[in-house]
Amino acid sequence: MELALNQPAPLFKRLSWFDWLFAVIVASGGLFALSRFGDFMDPYEKGILLASIPALGVFGWFWKPFRTLFLVVGAISLFAISQYHGDLARMDQAFFLKYLISSQAAIMWMCALFGLATLTYWSGLLARSEFTMKTGSALTWSAVALGFIGLMVRWYESYLIGTDVGHIPVSNLYEVFVLFCLITAMLYLYYEARYQTRQMGAFVLLVISAAVGFILWYALDRDAQGIQPLVPALKSWWMKLHVPANFIGYGSFSISAMLGAAYLLARRGILASRLPSLEVIDDIMYKSIAIGFAFFTIATILGAMWAAEAWGGYWSWDPKETWALIVWLNYAAWLHIRLVKGLRGPMLAWWALGGLIVTTFAFLGVNMFLSGLHSYGTL
Amino acid sequence: MRFAISLLSILAVASIIGTVLKQSEPYNNYVIQFGPFWFEAYEKLGLYDVYHAAWFLVILTFLVVSTSVCIYRNAPNFAREMKSFREHVSEQSLNAFKHKHEAATTQAPEALAASAARYLEGQGYKVKHVAREDGVLLAAKAGSWNRVGYFLAHAAIVLICIGGLVDGNLVFKAQQLFGYKKIETRDIPQSQVPAISRLSPSNPSFRGSVQIPEGSSADVVFLNVADGYLVQDLPFTVALKQFRIEHYTTGQPKNFESDIELFDRSGKKIRSATLAVNHPLIQDGIAIYQASFADGGTRLSLRGWNLFAPTASSFTVEGAVHQNATLTGAAGDYTLEFIDFRPFNVEDMGGGDAATTRNAMSVLGGSSVSDKKHLRNVGPSFQYKLRDSRGQAREFSNYMLPLELDGRWYMMSGVRDAPNEAFRYLRMPLDAEGNIDTFMRLRGALLDPALRPEIAAAFARQALPQGERGGDLETKLTHSAEQVLSLFAQGGFQPLGKFIEEKVPAAEREKAAGTYLRILELAGFEALKIADREAKLPPPKADDATGWLVRDTLNSMSDMFVYGAPVYLQLMHYDEVKASGLQLTRSPGKNVVYFGSLLLTLGVFFMLFVRERRVWLLIKPGRALLAMSSAKHTIDFEKEFTQHAQALDSLTK
Numbered sequence A: 001m002e003l004a005l006n007q008p009a010p011l012f013k014r015l016s017w018f019d020w021l022f023a024v025i026v027a028s029g030g031l032f033a034l035s036r037f038g039d040f041m042d043p044y045e046k047g048i049l050l051a052s053i054p055a056l057g058v059f060g061w062f063w064k065p066f067r068t069l070f071l072v073v074g075a076i077s078l079f080a081i082s083q084y085h086g087d088l089a090r091m092d093q094a095f096f097l098k099y100l101i102s103s104q105a106a107i108m109w110m111c112a113l114f115g116l117a118t119l120t121y122w123s124g125l126l127a128r129s130e131f132t133m134k135t136g137s138a139l140t141w142s143a144v145a146l147g148f149i150g151l152m153v154r155w156y157e158s159y160l161i162g163t164d165v166g167h168i169p170v171s172n173l174y175e176v177f178v179l180f181c182l183i184t185a186m187l188y189l190y191y192e193a194r195y196q197t198r199q200m201g202a203f204v205l206l207v208i209s210a211a212v213g214f215i216l217w218y219a220l221d222r223d224a225q226g227i228q229p230l231v232p233a234l235k236s237w238w239m240k241l242h243v244p245a246n247f248i249g250y251g252s253f254s255i256s257a258m259l260g261a262a263y264l265l266a267r268r269g270i271l272a273s274r275l276p277s278l279e280v281i282d283d284i285m286y287k288s289i290a291i292g293f294a295f296f297t298i299a300t301i302l303g304a305m306w307a308a309e310a311w312g313g314y315w316s317w318d319p320k321e322t323w324a325l326i327v328w329l330n331y332a333a334w335l336h337i338r339l340v341k342g343l344r345g346p347m348l349a350w351w352a353l354g355g356l357i358v359t360t361f362a363f364l365g366v367n368m369f370l371s372g373l374h375s376y377g378t379l
Numbered sequence B: 001m002r003f004a005i006s007l008l009s010i011l012a013v014a015s016i017i018g019t020v021l022k023q024s025e026p027y028n029n030y031v032i033q034f035g036p037f038w039f040e041a042y043e044k045l046g047l048y049d050v051y052h053a054a055w056f057l058v059i060l061t062f063l064v065v066s067t068s069v070c071i072y073r074n075a076p077n078f079a080r081e082m083k084s085f086r087e088h089v090s091e092q093s094l095n096a097f098k099h100k101h102e103a104a105t106t107q108a109p110e111a112l113a114a115s116a117a118r119y120l121e122g123q124g125y126k127v128k129h130v131a132r133e134d135g136v137l138l139a140a141k142a143g144s145w146n147r148v149g150y151f152l153a154h155a156a157i158v159l160i161c162i163g164g165l166v167d168g169n170l171v172f173k174a175q176q177l178f179g180y181k182k183i184e185t186r187d188i189p190q191s192q193v194p195a196i197s198r199l200s201p202s203n204p205s206f207r208g209s210v211q212i213p214e215g216s217s218a219d220v221v222f223l224n225v226a227d228g229y230l231v232q233d234l235p236f237t238v239a240l241k242q243f244r245i246e247h248y249t250t251g252q253p254k255n256f257e258s259d260i261e262l263f264d265r266s267g268k269k270i271r272s273a274t275l276a277v278n279h280p281l282i283q284d285g286i287a288i289y290q291a292s293f294a295d296g297g298t299r300l301s302l303r304g305w306n307l308f309a310p311t312a313s314s315f316t317v318e319g320a321v322h323q324n325a326t327l328t329g330a331a332g333d334y335t336l337e338f339i340d341f342r343p344f345n346v347e348d349m350g351g352g353d354a355a356t357t358r359n360a361m362s363v364l365g366g367s368s369v370s371d372k373k374h375l376r377n378v379g380p381s382f383q384y385k386l387r388d389s390r391g392q393a394r395e396f397s398n399y400m401l402p403l404e405l406d407g408r409w410y411m412m413s414g415v416r417d418a419p420n421e422a423f424r425y426l427r428m429p430l431d432a433e434g435n436i437d438t439f440m441r442l443r444g445a446l447l448d449p450a451l452r453p454e455i456a457a458a459f460a461r462q463a464l465p466q467g468e469r470g471g472d473l474e475t476k477l478t479h480s481a482e483q484v485l486s487l488f489a490q491g492g493f494q495p496l497g498k499f500i501e502e503k504v505p506a507a508e509r510e511k512a513a514g515t516y517l518r519i520l521e522l523a524g525f526e527a528l529k530i531a532d533r534e535a536k537l538p539p540p541k542a543d544d545a546t547g548w549l550v551r552d553t554l555n556s557m558s559d560m561f562v563y564g565a566p567v568y569l570q571l572m573h574y575d576e577v578k579a580s581g582l583q584l585t586r587s588p589g590k591n592v593v594y595f596g597s598l599l600l601t602l603g604v605f606f607m608l609f610v611r612e613r614r615v616w617l618l619i620k621p622g623r624a625l626l627a628m629s630s631a632k633h634t635i636d637f638e639k640e641f642t643q644h645a646q647a648l649d650s651l652t653k
């Protein structure tokens, strides 16, 4: 107990050699990219690149497993890129690319691994087997790694199609669905480690599996995996900020909905002995809505700033914009009820679960049923 | 508080309406959609522009007022709490805390207080040391910024709403209410719009658009309001030199750019610049955006073909987009209204979907499944309406270049009766030289009653073997062929089908249809021979290509009867003039909104991620009492309390 009595050591003393190695690799990678490709970037893009160096570094210090993920994804992506020899056709010729780490192959592996992880978490939960659930975590980690590799390689592939076609892979529904799976899984993995409980994996992986189902349908039935050049409205550095911020929001809200479902089941005694206590479920549900709300706020503001540059006004009541506002108001009301009225329990769990419907409509429904200025991914 | 939650929910529900019902459409569309009764009811409710409707603004106002009141009420309390260490708590009330922990100690109170204060400060607390008559009280607090967050976030809501209202059309609404301004609904030249529907250049806030053809300029923009518009005078003139669309190699648009020049009111040039999507230009506090593009009056040279004339002669028509021309025909005059010209058309030339390609009228019409691999630029097209003397109009869209379908080439002309329909296509086959002249010649010959006996006779002679010619059979064949040709010339396959239905027993209809089709094809070939001879051309080759040409001509002629126009207009030359659609906005509220957004972000982070909590440690000789409180009890709070309790235990040892 002696430790608790002392002041926490200053941040820099708490860092290990691995933290420093990680920081050095992030910084040198970023600076290399800047020196090599800086000529093709506008000042804002350079700013984003430079700012992402400390952001990634500190994030890795804060959440240690991210360092390994980053290095593995980076190394394998670089290996994949080296296999192309600058020729897109190698995608179907080189062994590694064809079966493992071309963007499409990696994303399909990601889908398969998420599916497996879901089954594994569920069998672990039902059999009360800690080891099985650990396997579920490992599978989820691998899926995340492969998903990121898929996106990184896809980014590169888009430049192989044409230097003017190349763009960050967050520009259409297919790509953002992959991003959604990855962000949701990472947020979950963070809570899993933080709360030392793997049982909620079974629930959270359900919503990821649903997204995986959509990806597969979209790719196999609609042939949507092709890389398309950007329409002029999307050609902006704002996209790099606005879209990921939004998906941190969507991912968090989805997690909270699944936890709401777990909460409601456990309260009725279903799976109750297998799930963590209601307080823990409730706490994670709140935390994830808090994170989601914060990032959704930022994403909406960034969206408004982008709209002011692209459409001639920061707010046009475009359906997607309006639905973002609806989602935001929904969770603002949720937070008020919980924090101001101090309410807990099933009512908030139902509300969080219902929030998934609102969120899904904003995310997908708007694209399917309403038309507006937002130009990516009509279904 | 319940009120705040209800407000948030009501605002959310109200916002949904405007996303379900398409906003700010031309009022006519709504009348068609809802019928006159509901149209008016909805208009009264302001559903066509929900977000500017009075009731919506009232909800927003409520939100602003209620949030302000909320801040006003909470502010003094919260501010006091932030500063206060609550060092006046009594031992009794500390004992009543849910989170308390008592430890026995042998240390002197002052010494324990010093080490405990050091510990708490290390944990991020601000500590106040209060000497009491029987010992020492440490009052500590952390996370006061949570309260600051409350102020920031809620003040931000007020700021953002105010900024938004400044940029809204409140001023105009007030002017309209008192009759100072009126919406213009007539379709008249801009210069004739009266002052009551014009806004002065000093108008602080507006968002309007204007289309400028290349080589022209504009010094106003139009604001769409309800079912009309207002004219906003600008403090400068915008001239468009050139509008450009860059394309990717795949044909999708890559960039829209306008080269513009700005002149002040006296005609002096201020600057020239290039606008692009995502790259607006700001002049005199007015932001200029690339918003859209259109045709600016492209000049078109057309060749007209009379589809029902028994000859293959053509005439010329000159026109320009957005202008009208008159065509004189047998059935009276037609007005030709040129609507649009498109230099590029990226179409889905799908991989041979048999079901859709067989029917000539629906080949390209709105294919819903787009397999992007087959997208191709098929070249220019132009759109026009043909209005007959009774005022009825159909819309046409003709491609300039032929398209390849099923391995053969056709000229395509699309037609539709209403703007919400997909185009049905008439496809006219090309000859070996790549022209539609042969089609037109054969069409003329087949429609010409004077040639019919000769065609029928030639057909009958060719159809019979050498030995059987000249007999009864030949006469009968000639007669049948003449009848088939004449029926076909009246309306294509349809009268033939009707004829079969009336005259042939059901069991034999299919066979009869096959026979008639065969007769038509063979007679068609004879007709082509005759037509070529009359035109002093070498006779057609008797090969597959000619066979297809005849067959396609017959199909096309049959479609011609439902095409809906007596002429086909073929685009020969064009001289393109583009127009750029610009949006101009002045929004003084923007910076207020942005500042509010910054506060909102900071506020939300402080509120959600800074935990406010307090610790008291009352030290008396022999024992120490630890108590802890927070406005929000979470698992983290419990954990922290346990930690402090353990720390106290080891400190008191």
Ligand code: HEM
Pocket: A332, A335, A336, A339, A340, B001, B003, B004, B007, B008, B063, B066, B067, B070, B071, B074, B146, B147, B150, B153, B154, B157, B604, B607, B608, B631
């Ligand atoms: C769009 C409008 C609003 C948004 C987005 C919003 C957002 C929030 C959020 C996120 C919290 C965080 C809870 C916390 O950590 O304490 C909060 C707290 C609070 N809100 Fe609002 N709010 C809005 C309007 C209002 C209104 C209209 C009222 C007043 C009737 C109000 C009263 C409060 C109060 C009293 C708190 C508790 C502060 C505390 O105890 O720390 N809010 N608000």
